[in-house]
Amino acid sequence: MQSPANGHTDTTALSHVPRHEIVSHTISMQGHRVFYLSCGPQDGVPVVLVHGWPELSWSWRHVLSHLGGMGFRAIAPDMRGYGRSQVYDDPAAYALRHQVADLTGLADALGLKRAVWVGHDWGAPAVWSVASHHPDRCHGVANLCVPYRTLEFGMEHMLPLVxxxxxxxxxxxxxQWAYQRFYVEQFDRATSVMEADVLCTVRALFRHGKPEALGKPSPHADIFRNGGWFGGADKAPDLPLDTRVLTETDLAIYTDALSRNGFRGPNAYYLNDADNAAYSATALNGGRLDMPVLFLAGRYDITCESVDSRLAEPMRESCRNLTERIVHSGHWMAQERPERVHLELTRWLLTKMPHLVPDDAAPTP
Structure with missing residues (x-):
C-alpha cells in the first residue's frame, strides 16, 4: 500500500488493517523519496524506528509488530541510500544533518508533532541528533548498541574512550574503530569487496553474539593489517545462514536491496566525520538531554562495547533521565533477541511515560 505523494496516508484504507500487520508505504518530500513500514493504529502514539548499517526498515520487523499490537503507531523508514528510499551519489549527502532532516521531514509529512524515537547502529546517532537538535519533537528516545555523544562526533572523538x-x-x-578509518582511506576497496557477492556478505555480517568473545579484541581492529574486510579476501566467505538472526526470507530481502543499491551509499555514512562533528556542536542546551532516555547495551557486541569500557561515559554525563539495560546479544540486537528488546522497551515506556501507553495495550507474542 502506498501513501499519496503529498504525504497523507489513506486512513480509510488503513482502518481495516489488523494493528499487528506491517504495511508498506512510499512518500515523496520535496523530491526526496522515503519508503517506510508501519504497524498499528493511525491514531496511536507514534514510535519511529531508525535502522543502521547495512540494514533496512525490515530490521525492525519484530519490534514493529510488537508495538503495533500494543496500540502504538510504529513507523520504520528505509534511510537514504537503502532499500527503496532515495539513493545519492555524493557522499556528503549522507551526513547526519541530512538524516535528521529526512526524519523530521517524514514526521511533518505524516502529521507527527512528537514521537518516541528508537535507533540502532547508525540509526542511533540519527536519533540522538533528533533529540539534541529537536527535543520538542521527542517524547523520549531509546537507542541500541551505540551510546550518545560518540559516533555522531566521528572516530577521532571516540579514540580517547578506547x-x-x-x-x-x-x-x-x-x-576497534580501525574499520571506520579504512572506509576513509580505502573506500573503493571496502565497497567492492562487499559488492562482490552480496549474498555471502549478508550471511557473513549478520551473526549472533558469542559470550566467548568477551574480553577479546574486535576483529575490526586488524582491518589494515589484513588488507581489508573478511581477512583481506576479495569477497565475503561463504558461511551458512545464522538462523538466530535471519530467516531465509530475511536474507532474501537484505540481499535484494543491497544488490539493487550497492554499498556505496551505506558506506558513505562513514565519510562525514567533520560535518557531523560541526553539526553535533550546534545541539541545543549544550547537547544535554532532559527527556526520558533508554540505552540498551549488547553484552556480546565487542565492537560497540559499552559495558566494561568507557564508551558510554559521555552519554551518562549528558542525559538527565537515563535508563541503561544490558541485553545478552551481539550487535544485531533487535533481530537476535527481539523478545528481550520488546520487554525492555515496554518496561521503559510503562515506567517513564505511562501516559503514552494505550489503555488496551496487548502486545503480540
Missing part, C-alpha cells in the same frame, strides 16, 4: 588494555596504542592506534 580500552587500551585490549588495543595498545602502538599496535592498534584506532582501536
Amino acid at each position: 580500552d587500551r588494555t585490549l588495543y595498545p596504542e602502538d599496535s592498534a592506534p584506532y582501536g
Whole structure:
C-alpha cells in the first residue's frame, strides 16, 4: 500500500488493517523519496524506528509488530541510500544533518508533532541528533548498541574512550574503530569487496553474539593489517545462514536491496566525520538531554562495547533521565533477541511515560 505523494496516508484504507500487520508505504518530500513500514493504529502514539548499517526498515520487523499490537503507531523508514528510499551519489549527502532532516521531514509529512524515537547502529546517532537538535519533537528516545555523544562526533572523538588494555596504542592506534578509518582511506576497496557477492556478505555480517568473545579484541581492529574486510579476501566467505538472526526470507530481502543499491551509499555514512562533528556542536542546551532516555547495551557486541569500557561515559554525563539495560546479544540486537528488546522497551515506556501507553495495550507474542 502506498501513501499519496503529498504525504497523507489513506486512513480509510488503513482502518481495516489488523494493528499487528506491517504495511508498506512510499512518500515523496520535496523530491526526496522515503519508503517506510508501519504497524498499528493511525491514531496511536507514534514510535519511529531508525535502522543502521547495512540494514533496512525490515530490521525492525519484530519490534514493529510488537508495538503495533500494543496500540502504538510504529513507523520504520528505509534511510537514504537503502532499500527503496532515495539513493545519492555524493557522499556528503549522507551526513547526519541530512538524516535528521529526512526524519523530521517524514514526521511533518505524516502529521507527527512528537514521537518516541528508537535507533540502532547508525540509526542511533540519527536519533540522538533528533533529540539534541529537536527535543520538542521527542517524547523520549531509546537507542541500541551505540551510546550518545560518540559516533555522531566521528572516530577521532571516540579514540580517547578506547580500552587500551585490549588495543595498545602502538599496535592498534584506532582501536576497534580501525574499520571506520579504512572506509576513509580505502573506500573503493571496502565497497567492492562487499559488492562482490552480496549474498555471502549478508550471511557473513549478520551473526549472533558469542559470550566467548568477551574480553577479546574486535576483529575490526586488524582491518589494515589484513588488507581489508573478511581477512583481506576479495569477497565475503561463504558461511551458512545464522538462523538466530535471519530467516531465509530475511536474507532474501537484505540481499535484494543491497544488490539493487550497492554499498556505496551505506558506506558513505562513514565519510562525514567533520560535518557531523560541526553539526553535533550546534545541539541545543549544550547537547544535554532532559527527556526520558533508554540505552540498551549488547553484552556480546565487542565492537560497540559499552559495558566494561568507557564508551558510554559521555552519554551518562549528558542525559538527565537515563535508563541503561544490558541485553545478552551481539550487535544485531533487535533481530537476535527481539523478545528481550520488546520487554525492555515496554518496561521503559510503562515506567517513564505511562501516559503514552494505550489503555488496551496487548502486545503480540
